[in-house]
Amino acid sequence: MSAVKKIAVLTSGGDSQGMNAAVRAVVRSALYRGLEVYGVQRGYQGLLNQDLRPMDLRSVGDIIQRGGTILQTARCKEFMTAEGQQRGADVLREHGIDGLVVIGGDGSYQGANKLSKLGIKTMGLPGTIDNDIPFTDFTIGFDTAVSIVVDAINKLRDTMTSHERSSVVEVMGRHCGDIALYAGLASGAEAIIVPEVPFDIKDISHRMKDNFQKGKRHGIVVVAEGVCSGEDVARNITEHSGIEPRVTVLGHIQRGGSPTHNDRILASQLADYAVQRLQEGDSGKGIGIMKGEFVATDIEKVVTTKKSFNLDLYNLALRLSQ
């Protein structure tokens, strides 16, 4: 006996590569298990607008490789209110939907938590490039975003080295430095500036100068947007060292393009696990994978816990960039 018969899926907040792979897996996993499945268009806004449609096997064909989300995404102010949340729960009940999979970031999880408290069987899938959701090693989209940053830095390196210049690369991450950290380590950056670790711009500037004197032919600083702008970093480096770094702001390019195989696989696995748990009667959980094991953590706990920062990786990046 399945604990749910008809479920819905929505994508919400900032999109991320792999959301489509997750939608596909929710739909096909549900159909495989004999459940009906509906797609909600434009996140919580679409829920309030009753913008729902039945999904079949073909409705998610040819999307595993696509960035963005076929369900569209939105930010919905009305859903931040208790009335909006109640209405969302009512809409689901009116449509006979007894389970919901929310694919999104921290804000979307907050919404999912509210629906869960209103009695809707809800599961959260971590869909954000920021990697800022706890109780999962990685979020869906993070791997692709990091590869985009690494690819951009590879290109910058070519021209930096020719001109013996330095670059400041501003990457996404309002409260979480993981994109900067992983991309910085993978591209051999000389400095990584993240919200989680205090930094000394004087020290970074002097190190850059020393590096050139020691024979390095380029200098790379990766800064997470949540700390300060790339322009600010560059101005300070010039002030302290005379070096004039060029600034690149990668922006929303980081959120687009075809997901990597890692993101597609992560999305497929987490989505299938979420549907399985719903069918077994579980709800109110954020789904993740930690050290190779699937985990389902109370959404309340997920939204009240800050993801821990990997300081070992940060120190490794520093040691190796000398």
Ligand code: ADP
């Ligand atoms: P992300 O999910 O990428 O972090 P947002 O923070 O913009 O993106 O959140 C997406 C949507 O989730 C918001 O527009 C809003 O509808 C809903 N949401 C965010 N925070 C809350 C909250 N505290 N309570 C209810 N809904 C929320």
Ligand code: F6P
């Ligand atoms: O998805 C998270 C994120 O990429 C942040 O790193 C960034 O600050 C933000 O979204 C920007 O999103 P938008 O321009 O859609 O508000």
